[in-house]
Amino acid sequence: MNTLSDADLDKQTVTKAYARWAPVYDLVFGAVFERGRHAAVAAAERIGGRVLEVGVGTGISLPSYSKSCRLCGVDISEPMLRKAQERVAELGLSNVEGLWVMDAEHLSFSDHSFDVVVAQYVITTVPNPEATLDEFARVLKPGGEIVLVSRVGAETGLRRTLEHWFAPAARKLGWRTEFSFERYARWAGQTCDMRLLERRAMPPLGHFSLIRFGKESDASSADASGLQMRAAI
Numbered sequence: 124m125n126t127l128s129d130a131d132l133d134k135q136t137v138t139k140a141y142a143r144w145a146p147v148y149d150l151v152f153g154a155v156f157e158r159g160r161h162a163a164v165a166a167a168e169r170i171g172g173r174v175l176e177v178g179v180g181t182g183i184s185l186p187s188y189s190k191s192c193r194l195c196g197v198d199i200s201e202p203m204l205r206k207a208q209e210r211v212a213e214l215g216l217s218n219v220e221g222l223w224v225m226d227a228e229h230l231s232f233s234d235h236s237f238d239v240v241v242a243q244y245v246i247t248t249v250p251n252p253e254a255t256l257d258e259f260a261r262v263l264k265p266g267g268e269i270v271l272v273s274r275v276g277a278e279t280g281l282r283r284t285l286e287h288w289f290a291p292a293a294r295k296l297g298w299r300t301e302f303s304f305e306r307y308a309r310w311a312g313q314t315c316d317m318r319l320l321e322r323r324a325m326p327p328l329g330h331f332s333l334i335r336f337g338k339e340s341d342a343s344s345a346d347a348s349g350l351q352m353r354a355a356i
């Protein structure tokens with residue numbers, strides 16, 4: 124069983140892997156993940172406001188947001204982020220507030236800084252996914268959403284066997300193949316103020332999912348605590 128502390132990927136391996144991917148990333152992963160990215164951007168835009176993209180990579184999805192969204196991007200890989208900076212400059216994306224080299228697990232933003240935190244194809248590449256989701260929840264404003272597009276591992280069958288077999292090679296490339304949906308659901312169930320809003324299968328072959336978590340607004344938290352108080356009386 125996966126636990127909160129299983130660091131089966133390490134940051135050095137991931138950083139090295141993405142330094143190698145940076146020059147060809149858009150070519151290899153541009154089209155294949157396009158529908159997932161568009162779905163994530165559409166979900167983020169329904170909330171709008173100030174959006175943090177974690178693992179922004181080459182900034183491939185930044186031009187898809189409407190200009191009314193204020194965008195911040197972070198990534199652990201400097202070579203990937205350099206590509207994002209070039210894209211922002213070339214396209215004159217004036218709604219991008221900034222791009223920073225930063226570890227998703229230790230974000231240098233204050234609590235409640237963002238209306239939406241987006242992470243596309245990132246959670247299965249970080250060493251401590253649950254600690255990373257905790258960080259997303261911390262920087263999220265009450266009433267905001269975490270929007271992920273992420274790989275979800277098969278629970279059974281041939282795909283499960285293949286994913287298990289391919290796991291060591293995938294780690295060297297910078298990601299996990301095995302990652303159950305139960306892990307996301309369990310995190311939401313155990314995290315104060317957060318709840319699972321949606322899971323939607325995404326291409327290629329439905330091996331990925333759009334996953335949305337909502338953070339209770341102050342009002343609903345107050346309602347909930349009011350109810351608890353009334354129940355206690």
Ligand SMILES: C[S@@+](CC[C@H](N)C(=O)[O-])C[C@H]1O[C@@H](n2cnc3c(N)ncnc32)[C@H](O)[C@@H]1O
Pocket residue numbers: 134137141152156160177178179180181183184197198199200203225226227228242243244245248249250
């Ligand atoms: C598969 S790429 C996804 C890039 C982009 N989001 C996209 O849609 O194509 C994963 C990205 O996550 C970044 N990443 C991996 N671990 C990270 C961490 N701990 N903190 C921040 N970024 C990380 C990688 O450097 C890489 O740019």
